[in-house]
Amino acid sequence: MKKLFVLQLMVWMGLMMFGEELKSPNGAFKMVFELKDGVPAYKLALHDKAVIKESQLGLELKDAESLLSGFEVSGVEHTSFDATWQPVWGEWKDIRNHYNEMAVTLTQTESQRKMLIRFRLFDDGLGFRYEFPEQELLTYFVIKEERTQFAMAGDHKAFWIPGDYDTQEYDYTESKLSEIRGLMEKAVTPNASQTPFSDTGVQTALMMKSDDGLYINLHEAALVDYACMHLNLDDRNLVFESHLTPDARGDKGYMQVPCTTPWRTVIASDDAADILMSNITLNLNEPCAYDDVSWIKPVKYIGVWWEMITGKGSWSYTDLPSVKLGETDYSKTIPNDTHSANNDKVKRYIDFAAEHGFDAVLVEGWNEGWEDWFGKSKDYVFDFVTPYPDFDVEMLRDYANAKGVRIMMHHETSGSVRNYERHMDKAYQFMADNNYNSVKSGYVGDIIPRGEYHYGQWMVNHYQYAVEKAAEYKVMVNAHEAVRPTGLSRTYPNLIGNESARGTEYEAFGGNNVNHTTILPFTRLIGGPMDYTPGIFEPDVSQYNPDNGSHVRTTIARQLALYVTMYSPLQMAADLPETYAKHMDAFQFIKDVAIDWEDTQVLEAEPGDYITYARKEKDGHRWFVGRTNDEQGRTSHIQFDFLEPGKKYVATVYADAKDAHWETNPKAYQIEKYVVTSKSKLSQYCAPGGGYAISIVEVKEKSDIRGVKRL
The missing domain is CATH 3.20.20.70 (Aldolase class I)
Structure with missing residues (x-):
C-alpha cells in the first residue's frame, strides 16, 4: 500500500512538474514546454541564447473557470513535416515548409476540460496555438482575455506602433522597451478611427533587437474567427502579454469546440535578413482553398487617386x-x-495605362x-x-x-x-x-x-x-x-493586397518618417503584402495643391526602389501621368519591374536604417534590385553573386545623384549602365531618404554591351 502511494505521488508530481523539449530541424532552436504547479509555460532559445524566457500560457474565460491552471499532461505527441509548395503569387516560386512539432494535451484535474497546445519549431522560429477538441464538458465559451506571455530576455530596442483596436496607421517609434510608456502619448497621432488601449500596448508584427545582436519578431498567423492580438507590456518585468480586441460588449471572443486560435509566432535570428526571408507566417496557414486559380493575377496599375489625396481634385x-x-x-x-472621376480624365488614364503596359486603372469617386x-x-x-x-x-x-x-x-x-x-x-x-x-x-x-x-x-x-x-x-x-x-493569402490568394499601415497617402497629410520604409518590411509585411502605392515623382505636394504644404520625404530613386523592397503582387504607379511624362527615363524602371517573383534574396538589412533586396522575376531571367535608405546618407555595398555564373548581364542603375537629398534636392537622380557578372561588386551612394533601383538583363548579343562600362 505504501509503495502504491509513493508511485501515485511520483506520477502526480511528474504531471504537475512536467517538462518536454522540442528542437528545430537544424538543431539551432530549442523550445521547452513545462507544467509547473499545473500552469503551462514555455521558453525558447537560439544557439543557447534566450529568445523567450519562461512564459505562461492559457486563456481567461468569462463566467467560467479559466483555462490557466490546474492542468495535468494527458498526452504528448512528436511529429515532423517537410514539404515544398508553390504559391499562386509570391516572393518565391517554391516555399519549403519544414518543422518539428510537439502537441501537448492538457486536462484540468477538477473540471476534466481539455486543451491542446500545438508547437511547431522551424529553422527560423516558433509557431504555437491553442486547440480545443470536441468534448462534453467544454462546448461554448467566451474569452475574457488570452493570457499568452512573451517574456523578453533584456530591454531590447523595439520598432513599435501604439496598440489600437481600429488602426495601424501610425509612424513607428524606435525605443527601448522600458521607454514605451513615456513615448506613447507622442506616438498616438490623429486618425479617422482610433482606439488606443494602454500606455504600454503595441501592435504586431513587433520587431526588436537585443543588445547582443539578436533580432526577434512577434506576430500571429492564420487569424480566422478570432480577435486580432495586440501585446501589452509589463515594463517592470519586460513581459509582453497578449491583448485581444474586444467587441461592443467588451468580450474578446466567442468560441465553439472543436476550434483553434490563430498561431502565435516568434521569428528570431542573429542576422536581420533572416527575419525578412522567413516564411513561417505563410507556412502556418492552410493550403489554397480554391481549385481554380487561373483568374488570380498580379496587377500593376495606375489610378485616379493621388490628385484627390493631395487635394487637387475631389471624390464628390x-x-x-x-x-x-x-x-x-x-x-x-x-x-x-x-470631380476627378469623370469620363475624359478616366479615358486619359486608360490611354496612359495602355501605352505603357499597365494592367488596370483604379478610379475612386465614381459612384x-x-x-x-x-x-x-x-x-x-x-x-x-x-x-x-x-x-x-x-x-x-x-x-x-x-x-x-x-x-x-x-x-x-x-x-x-x-x-x-x-x-x-x-x-x-x-x-x-x-x-x-x-x-x-x-x-x-x-x-x-x-x-x-x-x-x-x-x-x-x-x-x-x-x-x-x-x-x-x-x-x-x-x-x-x-x-x-496574417498569411491568409496562402489560403485565399484573391486577397492580393492590404493597406493596414501608414502608406504613401500620409505623405500628402504631413509626411511619414524618413525611415518608414526601412521598418515596414520587418513589421507590417511579415504578415503579407501591402498596397503601399509608391512611385511619387513630384515630392512637393503644393505643385498640385497650393494649399497643401506637405513634402514627400523621399528621393525619386528611392521611389523606384520601393517596387522591389515593398513586396506586393499589386503595385501602383501612384503619381499623375503628366508628372511621369517629365521623367520618362526613370519611369522606365516602373514599366520594367516585375511583380511576381521566382527567387528573393536580402543583400543588406538593418531595421530602421536600410534594406537591399534582389529578386528574380517568375518564369523569366531578369533580376531587380532595390535599396531603401533612412535619413542618413550611406554607401551600399553589394555583390552580384546571385547571378548565374559564366553569364554576362547589363545592369541599369537608377541612383541618387551626389547632391540628392529628400528635403532639398529630391529629384536629383542619375542612370548608369554596367556590364556585370556573378563576380561583380557595387558600391553605391544612397542619399538621406534615398536609395537605388537596378534592372538586370542577360546579354544576348555582343552589340548589347558595346560601349557599356564594366563593373
Missing part, C-alpha cells in the same frame, strides 16, 4: 452638404469643377454619395453600383476593353459594414457584368454596427466573408483599413 460630384441615395437627383444638381460620407456614422452611404452623371460605366468599360486595360473597382464602405454586406452580391455582380476583376475596398471611420472595432472578431469574420464572397465572382480584393494580414 457636387458641393451639397447632404445627400440621400435614391432621393438626391444628381442630374438636377450643379456639379463642382473638381454617388461622396458628398456626405465621412465621419457621419451614416448607415446607408453607398450602393456601389450607381455612377455619377459624368461617369459612363458602359462607355468606359468598352473603351478600356478595346485598349486591353481593366478598370479597378473601388468600394468605400465608410465603416458601414452592415450596408456593405447588404449590397455585396449586387456589387460583385455589377463588377462581373462590367469586366472589373479587382476591387479596392475601404473601411474609413468608426464601424457600424456601432461599438464594434476594426480588429475585433466580428470584423475579422466580415473581412473573411468579403474575400470568400468575392471569389464566387472571381474578384481579387485589396482591402484598406482592414485588419493587418
Whole structure:
C-alpha cells in the first residue's frame, strides 16, 4: 500500500512538474514546454541564447473557470513535416515548409476540460496555438482575455506602433522597451478611427533587437474567427502579454469546440535578413482553398487617386452638404469643377495605362454619395453600383476593353459594414457584368454596427466573408483599413493586397518618417503584402495643391526602389501621368519591374536604417534590385553573386545623384549602365531618404554591351 502511494505521488508530481523539449530541424532552436504547479509555460532559445524566457500560457474565460491552471499532461505527441509548395503569387516560386512539432494535451484535474497546445519549431522560429477538441464538458465559451506571455530576455530596442483596436496607421517609434510608456502619448497621432488601449500596448508584427545582436519578431498567423492580438507590456518585468480586441460588449471572443486560435509566432535570428526571408507566417496557414486559380493575377496599375489625396481634385460630384441615395437627383444638381472621376480624365488614364503596359486603372469617386460620407456614422452611404452623371460605366468599360486595360473597382464602405454586406452580391455582380476583376475596398471611420472595432472578431469574420464572397465572382480584393494580414493569402490568394499601415497617402497629410520604409518590411509585411502605392515623382505636394504644404520625404530613386523592397503582387504607379511624362527615363524602371517573383534574396538589412533586396522575376531571367535608405546618407555595398555564373548581364542603375537629398534636392537622380557578372561588386551612394533601383538583363548579343562600362 505504501509503495502504491509513493508511485501515485511520483506520477502526480511528474504531471504537475512536467517538462518536454522540442528542437528545430537544424538543431539551432530549442523550445521547452513545462507544467509547473499545473500552469503551462514555455521558453525558447537560439544557439543557447534566450529568445523567450519562461512564459505562461492559457486563456481567461468569462463566467467560467479559466483555462490557466490546474492542468495535468494527458498526452504528448512528436511529429515532423517537410514539404515544398508553390504559391499562386509570391516572393518565391517554391516555399519549403519544414518543422518539428510537439502537441501537448492538457486536462484540468477538477473540471476534466481539455486543451491542446500545438508547437511547431522551424529553422527560423516558433509557431504555437491553442486547440480545443470536441468534448462534453467544454462546448461554448467566451474569452475574457488570452493570457499568452512573451517574456523578453533584456530591454531590447523595439520598432513599435501604439496598440489600437481600429488602426495601424501610425509612424513607428524606435525605443527601448522600458521607454514605451513615456513615448506613447507622442506616438498616438490623429486618425479617422482610433482606439488606443494602454500606455504600454503595441501592435504586431513587433520587431526588436537585443543588445547582443539578436533580432526577434512577434506576430500571429492564420487569424480566422478570432480577435486580432495586440501585446501589452509589463515594463517592470519586460513581459509582453497578449491583448485581444474586444467587441461592443467588451468580450474578446466567442468560441465553439472543436476550434483553434490563430498561431502565435516568434521569428528570431542573429542576422536581420533572416527575419525578412522567413516564411513561417505563410507556412502556418492552410493550403489554397480554391481549385481554380487561373483568374488570380498580379496587377500593376495606375489610378485616379493621388490628385484627390493631395487635394487637387475631389471624390464628390457636387458641393451639397447632404445627400440621400435614391432621393438626391444628381442630374438636377450643379456639379463642382473638381470631380476627378469623370469620363475624359478616366479615358486619359486608360490611354496612359495602355501605352505603357499597365494592367488596370483604379478610379475612386465614381459612384454617388461622396458628398456626405465621412465621419457621419451614416448607415446607408453607398450602393456601389450607381455612377455619377459624368461617369459612363458602359462607355468606359468598352473603351478600356478595346485598349486591353481593366478598370479597378473601388468600394468605400465608410465603416458601414452592415450596408456593405447588404449590397455585396449586387456589387460583385455589377463588377462581373462590367469586366472589373479587382476591387479596392475601404473601411474609413468608426464601424457600424456601432461599438464594434476594426480588429475585433466580428470584423475579422466580415473581412473573411468579403474575400470568400468575392471569389464566387472571381474578384481579387485589396482591402484598406482592414485588419493587418496574417498569411491568409496562402489560403485565399484573391486577397492580393492590404493597406493596414501608414502608406504613401500620409505623405500628402504631413509626411511619414524618413525611415518608414526601412521598418515596414520587418513589421507590417511579415504578415503579407501591402498596397503601399509608391512611385511619387513630384515630392512637393503644393505643385498640385497650393494649399497643401506637405513634402514627400523621399528621393525619386528611392521611389523606384520601393517596387522591389515593398513586396506586393499589386503595385501602383501612384503619381499623375503628366508628372511621369517629365521623367520618362526613370519611369522606365516602373514599366520594367516585375511583380511576381521566382527567387528573393536580402543583400543588406538593418531595421530602421536600410534594406537591399534582389529578386528574380517568375518564369523569366531578369533580376531587380532595390535599396531603401533612412535619413542618413550611406554607401551600399553589394555583390552580384546571385547571378548565374559564366553569364554576362547589363545592369541599369537608377541612383541618387551626389547632391540628392529628400528635403532639398529630391529629384536629383542619375542612370548608369554596367556590364556585370556573378563576380561583380557595387558600391553605391544612397542619399538621406534615398536609395537605388537596378534592372538586370542577360546579354544576348555582343552589340548589347558595346560601349557599356564594366563593373
